[in-house]
Amino acid sequence: MIRYRAVLAYDGTGYCGWQRQANGVTVQQKVEEGLAALYGRTIPVLAAGRTDSGVHASGQVISWQAGEKIAAGRLPAALNHVLPPDIRCLAAGVTEAGFHPRHWAVGKKYCYRFVCGKVVWPFLARYVATVPGEIDEMAVRSALPFLTGRHNFAAFQASGSPRRTTVRTIHSLTLEREVLFGQQVWRLSVTGDGFLYRMVRNLVGTLLAIGQGKLLPQQVGEILAGRRRAAAGPTAPACGLYLARVYYPGDVYEQ
Secondary structure (H helix, E strand, O other): OOEEEEEEEEEEOOOOOOEEOOEEEEEEHHHHHHHHHHHOOOOOOEOOOOOOOOEEEEEEEEEEEEEOOOOOHHHHHHHHHOOEEEOOEEEEEEOOOOOOOOOOOOOEEEEEEEEOOOOOOOOOOOOOOEEEEOHHHHHHHHHHHOEEEEOOOOHOOOOOOOOOOOOEEEEEEEEEEEOOOEEEEEEEEEOOOOOOOOOOHHHHHHHHHHHHHOOOOOHHHHHHOOOOHHHHHOOOHHHHHEEEEEEOOOOOOOO
């Protein structure tokens, strides 16, 4: 048996997240159905991240084992032929026999996109969050250094996913503007060695609360120290979040 590795992009709007569920359609289900159509048998798939319902990906990494029925060079085209149009294979090939996309990962990058106080173009409505009114850009930027580095992020973890440790390292956290379909969009990018359940959306919600004047930038340190979820901001909507990249040993972190 050969182990394969692929990078996927998908629109998470119509799915109940990545992981298979008994009561909803998921991305994993569609990917495994596509692989079953290609190989003629059930093919279990491993993934780097279990994205939530409505969360998108532009760099999800998956792997599976199968025989050499399809040449590695033809895998992306073959997969895209059997996958629904809102799930695309960007790259695929043979990888190390023991490769595990989650266990081998040393870091991830997420992006969160939002529009402030404007009518969102219909082309973007599924892919950006809407924030009422404007935000204080300088207040948000001044809060970013408080979150960068190694901290206990218990205050930013949603309930339902206990971990042995809630200590994580954020390598970079940036706020930038970009133009999509002619509309100005904010993009918050965060790169770290790992993230707790809904940690990124809770970070974004807290930063937006700071931008709206509901919290002060210097309160971030108190929130981290207190380790109480109730002290941080609300959970930002899923539609603005993207799993952008997964890092493995030897990869160089990007801003």
